[in-house]
Amino acid sequence: MQKIAIVGAGRVGESTAQFLARRDIAREIALLDVREGAAAGAALDIQETAPLLRFDTRLTGSHEASVIAGAELVIITAGLPRKPGMSRSDVLDKNVEILDVILQDILVHAPQSRILVVSNPVDVLTYRAWQKTGWSRDRIFGQAGVLDTSRMAAFIALETGLSTHDIQALVLGGHGDAMVPMLRYSSINGVPLDHFMDQATLDNIVERTRHGGAEILALKQTSSAYGAPAAAIAEMVEAIALDRRRVLPTVALLDGEYGERDVAMGVPCILGQGGMERAIELELNAEERAAFDQSIAGVRKDLERLA
Incomplete structure (x- = not known):
């Protein structure tokens, strides 16, 4: 792949970028996060491990949605995390709101991509992504x-x-x-x-x-x-x-x-x-x-x- 985008530079998103970079399966990994500096900092931190872990993937990060432009695959990890005692369904309403914004960004900047949903509740949010984009089911799927x-x-x-x-x-x-x-x-x-x-x-x-x-x-x-x-x-x-x-x-x-x-x-x-x-x-x-x-x-x- 030429470019993979990860939306959400929290613990899951950052760890995913590190795992993918180490496998060297994409020329570029772009991280997007609404927190200014968070995605850029995570990308730079991982990039500096390249000589030690021996990979050539280039990482970038931004709070601007344009950073995902041209991505062939968009991985969505952004969302409200669970707290002790909460079920995955408990974060549904807020995470649907967050997902809807992300989907609009994908439709503008990466309309030819495929979407891998990770945020919880993943079954419902995968359905939502299909519902809102109108894309065929081969392009939208979830990790669980x-x-x-x-x-x-x-x-x-x-x-x-x-x-x-x-x-x-x-x-x-x-x-x-x-x-x-x-x-x-x-x-x-x-x-x-x-x-x-x-x-x-x-x-x-x-x-x-x-x-x-x-x-x-x-x-x-x-x-x-x-x-x-x-x-x-x-x-x-x-x-x-x-x-x-x-x-x-x-x-x-x-x-x-x-x-x-x-x-x-x-x-x-x-x-x-x-x-x-x-x-x-x-x-x-x-x-x-x-x-x-x-x-x-x-x-x-x-x-x-x-x-």
Whole structure:
């Protein structure tokens, strides 16, 4: 890619820029933040690591929206962060306002781009971005499942003591307490998880995955997670920038998959040069379907709040 833009130079945005720069997958990364000097300072700080980390990506930053001009991909991390005790839905109204302003800037300065939404509640905001731009669904998608899957895999590794390299995990549904960790589609190098753990341990892993972000927020108090989210974003961006056509859990606009339309939900998707190239429909058993439907219902309830 020639240019990637990141809107929001807070902890997630800045960490994302660092992860992407280290992978050297774009000629330029531009950061935008409403706080004067914040994006420019973050960009310069990361740029000064280039000789040490050995990358050639050029970073710029500004509080002027024109800095994103010509970006092929815009990553939206800006928004009101959660505080301890808050759900992702609690920040919905304010973050919709923030997103609407950002979308206007994208339509003016980067109208040919693709949009990766990260801000919470990501399912609702991904839908909002599609609703406000009128773009095709391949150009607008959200990050949630890669992070949730990584958390689940990390918990499995911690419980079993086995290498993370061999763990395959999958999480569907909304990015919240009603997400659907898919034990049946998860394994350790092809061996089912129940070969290594009893059901009570697996159930604990599922619950810890669902509350993974809240656990970090409760521990840190003054900051939500940013390292793991940034790494998850970088994984998705690399799949697109290098046309890897990877199958990754992605917040996608559903168009008949799983019997659903007019809603954004986390499902496995093929990510490549074409953006969200295809949503993959898995066969769900009765228990998985019930959990997926519950997750869908929660997202639709939040969508009713959109003006």
